[in-house]
Amino acid sequence: MSEVLEKIKSRRSIRKYKEEQIPQDILDQIIESGMYAANGMGYQNTIMIQVTNKKLRDEISRMNCEIGGWKEGFDPFYGAPAMIIVLAKKDWRNKAYDGSLVMGNLMLAAHELGIGSCWIHRAKEEFETEWGKNLLKSLGIEEEYEGVGHCALGYVAGEYPQAAPRKENRVYYVK
Numbered sequence: 001m002s003e004v005l006e007k008i009k010s011r012r013s014i015r016k017y018k019e020e021q022i023p024q025d026i027l028d029q030i031i032e033s034g035m036y037a038a039n040g041m042g043y044q045n046t047i048m049i050q051v052t053n054k055k056l057r058d059e060i061s062r063m064n065c066e067i068g069g070w071k072e073g074f075d076p077f078y079g080a081p082a083m084i085i086v087l088a089k090k091d092w093r094n095k096a097y098d099g100s101l102v103m104g105n106l107m108l109a110a111h112e113l114g115i116g117s118c119w120i121h122r123a124k125e126e127f128e129t130e131w132g133k134n135l136l137k138s139l140g141i142e143e144e145y146e147g148v149g150h151c152a153l154g155y156v157a158g159e160y161p162q163a164a165p166r167k168e169n170r171v172y173y174v175k
């Protein structure tokens, strides 16, 4: 099997991470993979925010936990020390498709580079809050963006998860 196909099949969502931070040159390669995702009409209407700052990472985790309705103290990022948040222009009709493809590239690139990842949701709700809007403003992002997902990133702790068996009869052939 080609190495690319093998990586696609063996990537899993990781829900336990080591504290060790990912070097910036590895994060840069992951981010670059997101920059090259296919996108509607070639408009490149997505942006990414890398968060490795612990204070902000923890603040996002608290906000995500609150939106998710979990008990205070739960970390929806499972201890991951880094994340890349993907957002897309709010008025762009392909925002969810484009953003999801960026997310897919990030997760696969991370896996290829030996980094665990997990899509953590509720970015949409996060960036609808004043807190989220102010965060964008503080980064000099003036246009309106919708949160698509957070790609939690870190070195895998514990056992690597097994893929669930694939459900059958999901492909139809017209030859």
Ligand SMILES: Cc1cc2nc3c(=O)[nH]c(=O)nc-3n(C[C@H](O)[C@H](O)[C@H](O)COP(=O)(O)O)c2cc1C
Pocket (backbone or CB within 6 Å): 011, 012, 013, 014, 015, 118, 119, 120, 121, 122, 161, 163
């Ligand atoms: C749109 C979307 C949202 C997700 N949100 C979360 C999430 O908030 N927390 C989480 O632990 N996993 C989340 N996941 C990961 C899925 O649970 C995971 O991809 C699925 O169980 C299949 O497992 P695998 O990625 O290991 O193949 C999300 C995945 C997608 C595509």
